[in-house]
Amino acid sequence: MSEEAIARAVSMLSGLSLEDVLRIEEVDPQFEVAVAVCSTGDPGAVASLFLAALSAYRLRCTGEEYWKRFAGHFTEGEPAANPVERVVAFLSRDSCCSYLREVKIGRVKRFSGHLDAIWRLVRNCEFGELWRLASRVLGSDPASKTVVFAVKMAYYCGRAMGVCSGPLPAEIPIPLDSRVARATLSLGLTSAKSVDEVMRRCKGEAIAAWREIGEAVGVPPIHLDVLLWALRSPTTFSRALSRVGWGSTREALVRLRSAVQG
Numbered sequence: 001m002s003e004e005a006i007a008r009a010v011s012m013l014s015g016l017s018l019e020d021v022l023r024i025e026e027v028d029p030q031f032e033v034a035v036a037v038c039s040t041g042d043p044g045a046v047a048s049l050f051l052a053a054l055s056a057y058r059l060r061c062t063g064e065e066y067w068k069r070f071a072g073h074f075t076e077g078e079p080a081a082n083p084v085e086r087v088v089a090f091l092s093r094d095s096c097c098s099y100l101r102e103v104k105i106g107r108v109k110r111f112s113g114h115l116d117a118i119w120r121l122v123r124n125c126e127f128g129e130l131w132r133l134a135s136r137v138l139g140s141d142p143a144s145k146t147v148v149f150a151v152k153m154a155y156y157c158g159r160a161m162g163v164c165s166g167p168l169p170a171e172i173p174i175p176l177d178s179r180v181a182r183a184t185l186s187l188g189l190t191s192a193k194s195v196d197e198v199m200r201r202c203k204g205e206a207i208a209a210w211r212e213i214g215e216a217v218g219v220p221p222i223h224l225d226v227l228l229w230a231l232r233s234p235t236t237f238s239r240a241l242s243r244v245g246w247g248s249t250r251e252a253l254v255r256l257r258s259a260v261q262g
Contacts, residue, residue: 001209005188010216012255015248021223022166025156027239028226033067034156037074041161043119047083048074049157050118051111052090053150054134055104061096069094084112110137122154125164130154131172143207148175152222167220174210174221176203183228183260184209231257 025031038045052070059066073090087108091097097104111118114137121130131151135142142148151172158164174180181198184190189209190202198206207221214221230240230253237257244250 001190001205001212002188006209006212006216009187009189009213009256009259012259013213013217013219013252015252016217016219016227017249018167018219018223020244020249021219021226023243024230024240025159025166025223025226027236027243028156028229029064029236030067030153031156031159033071034153035160036071038157038160041163043115043123044083044086045074046122046154046157046161047111047115047118048086050122050130050150050154051083051087051108053153054107054111054138054146055087055091055097056149057104057146058099059096060098066096069096082112083115084108107138118154122158123161123163125158127151127155127158127164128169128171131169143173143176143203145175145177148173148222149177152225166223168222170211170214170220172220172222173207174214174225176207179232180210180225180228181206183231186260227253227256228260231260 034049037049056063056066061069070090073094074086088105091101091105091108114133117133118130121127121133131142131147134140134147134150135144138144138147140147151168152175155164155166155168159166176199178195178199181195184198184202184206185192185195190198190205192198192202192206210221210224214224227240230236237253241250241253244253
C-alpha cells in the first residue's frame with residue numbers, strides 16, 4: 001500500500017460524514033430495487049433479494065439491467081413456494097444469468113436450510129453474522145465481492161423496511177469489483193499498474209487501503225462503495241450532490257470524482 005496516497009484520499013474525504021454517506025446511499029439504484037422488493041417486510045422478499053445478490057456475478061448484462069429484471073420478476077411474476085424456488089426460476093430463465101447458470105443455481109440451493117436465519121439476521125440488523133453465515137455456507141473467502149455485496153443488499157432491505165439505519169460493521173470490507181479497482185488504481189493506493197493486477201495480485205492490499213481510509217474518515221469501508229459507484233454515473237452523481245447540498249461535503253465528492261477519473 002502507498003501510505004502517502006492513502007493520506008491524500010483521507011484528506012479528500014475529510015469533509016464527508018457518515019450521515020452524508022448514508023443519505024447518498026438512498027440514490028443508489030440498487031437501494032431503489034431493495035425498496036421495491038423489501039419495503040413490505042415480507043421475509044421471503046428479504047431472502048430472495050439476498051440470494052439474488054449472491055448470484056449477481058459474471059453477468060451477460062450490466063448490473064443495473066440485472067437488478068431491473070430481477071425486480072420485475074419478483075414484483076410481477078408468479079409467486080413461488082419459497083425464496084429459493086423464486087430465485088432459481090429467475091436464474092433458470094433470464095439471459096443475464098446464462099454464464100455459469102448451474103453453478104449459480106447450486107449456490108442458491110445451499111441456502112435452503114438457512115432462510116429463517118437470513119430473515120432473523122436482517123430483521124435484527126445483525127449483518128456481521130449474516131456476512132459470516134454466507135461465507136461459511138458457500139465456503140468462500142469472507143472478502144469475496146459477491147459475499148460482501150449480498151450483505152450490502154440485505155442491509156438495503158433492512159433500511160427499506162425501516163428496521164435498520166446503519167452503519168454496517170467496520171470489519172466488513174469494501175466489495176472489490178472492477179469499479180473499486182479502477183478507483184484504487186487512479187488514486188495510487190497500491191503498486192498495481194492495471195485493474196486486473198489490483199483484482200488479482202493486490203486484492204488484499206486494496207481492501208486494506210480502503211479499510212484504512214474508512215477508519216480515518218469514520219466511514220466503514222463497505223459504505224465507501226456507494227461513493228465510487230456514484231462517481232461513475234453522471235445521473236447518480238448529480239442526485240448524490242442534491243442530497244448533500246453545498247459546503248465541505250459537496251467539495252469532497254467533487255474532489256474525489258476528479259481524482260478517480262484521473
